[in-house]
Every structure is written in C-alpha cells, then in structure tokens.
Amino acid sequence: MSVGSILRSFRRAFPAFTALLAANANACLVCGGRCEPRQQGHFGSLCRTCFRGIPWITRVYCLICGRPEHCPDCVRRARAAFVLSRSAVRYDAAIRAWIAQYKYGGNEAFEPLLGELLTMAYRGLCAELRLPPSMPRRFDAVIPVPVSEARLLERGFNQAERLGGRLAESEGIPLVDALRRTRHSVKQSAKTRGARLRDTHNLFRADSAAVAELLHSRSRPDSCRLLLIDDIYTTGSTVNACAEALADALRQAAPTLRFEIYCLTLARS
C-alpha cells in the first residue's frame, strides 16, 4: 500500500478530524501546534518548530545541479541540456511528508506552503544569476515538467504546473505548458539510478504550438531564458530529458535564437 493510498483512506475514515484541523486557522499545518503568523508569507501556516526544521540548501557543492555534497551524476552526464538547477530544500523525511500530503493525500492546504518554498528557490537563483528584481521579465517562460495522462487522471492535477503557475503569476512570467510525455513511465522513485537514466530517453516532446507561443511571447528579440519546474530533483534525468526536448524544438523553430534553460525544484534528494 502506498503512502498516498494510506493518507487517502485516513482522510476518508476520519473526515471530522481533518475538518477540525483545517477549521482551526491557528493550528500548524504540519503538526497541529500553534502557528506563528508573523512568519513571512505562507510560512505563517507553520509553528516555530516546523519552520525551523525546514532543511534549506544554503550552500551548493555541485554548481550544475545544486547538490549540497559531492555529485556523481553530473560528472557521469556528458553534457546537461540545462545550464543549472537549483532547489529550495533537501528531500528529507519532513519534506517528503509535506509533498506526499499534497500530491497523494489531496491536502491542498499544502500548496501555498510548497509554493513559498519554490519562491525562495527562485529568489536564490535570480540572486546567483545576478538578475535583479527590477528586471521586468527575468525569465521568458515558466515550463512545468508534465505528468502522464494516467497520473493526471489518478491525481487530478500536475503539481509542477500548479506550483509553477503560482510562481509565474507572482513574477509576471507566462506559464507555457510546452512539454508532453510520450509514454507512461514507471514511477521514477521506484527505479535504480541507471534505469532512470535509460528510461527518460525520448520520454518527452515539445508541443510545436506551445513552442511557437513561447517564441512569440518572449521579451528579448535574440535570446530566451526559460525556467523548467518540477517538485523533486533526484538524478536530474527527468529535467535533463525535458530540457533536451525543449532545446531540440527551439533549434528547429528558431535556428539563430540563443536560449538558456534553467531548472528549479522544491527539493533535492
């Protein structure tokens, strides 16, 4: 039985309990303790202890994928199709539970909190790239990593699209749903690293109409800066396959265009 189905059956069995938790606006979203509304933005939905427990990535070791310790994956990859990837937090037990509550447990109250984590990662990325807040469109488009049709039916939403949409809206950047999955793949987290790298080959394709929209809406005539969004970064094979599909489509549609693809995820495992 998956974490998701356990959470779903719990919520079905104890609707009164979950409603009670939700009704108490002063209760920490995670532990039910007293929340600290003075905390910045949606972090106000957490108590002081849960807020302090957030495993922020404050220093990166691998400059490509943002891993906070030695990284064998980027060394093994001949060339990444993305410039670099950054994540807000480490994928520890707490963050795993928050994401599971949202993705599989259908607890939408976690969305603003996870969105806030992505915003923090975005601010860090902009600071690192020296893109000042005064710059009108720091990125030309926010592009979510797609989920398969089967996953979409089962879950009802694509978390990358929802969280990316929040970021896009607050930053005034268009959200362009430019990628499609060519097949349904087994859950990435259930596979070994080698299998992951093999299985993501040609897993994505770019939608030509969406790529045309993307080229049309860009803010600079000769260059384009794109931001891929996903929830969890593990080996980087998913975001790299997405970046490859996007890069191929851009090279075909606009051979002289200079473009850079960056990735942003909530958590780094």
Ligand SMILES: [Zn+2]
């Ligand atoms: Zn708490």
Ligand SMILES: [Zn+2]
């Ligand atoms: Zn790396």
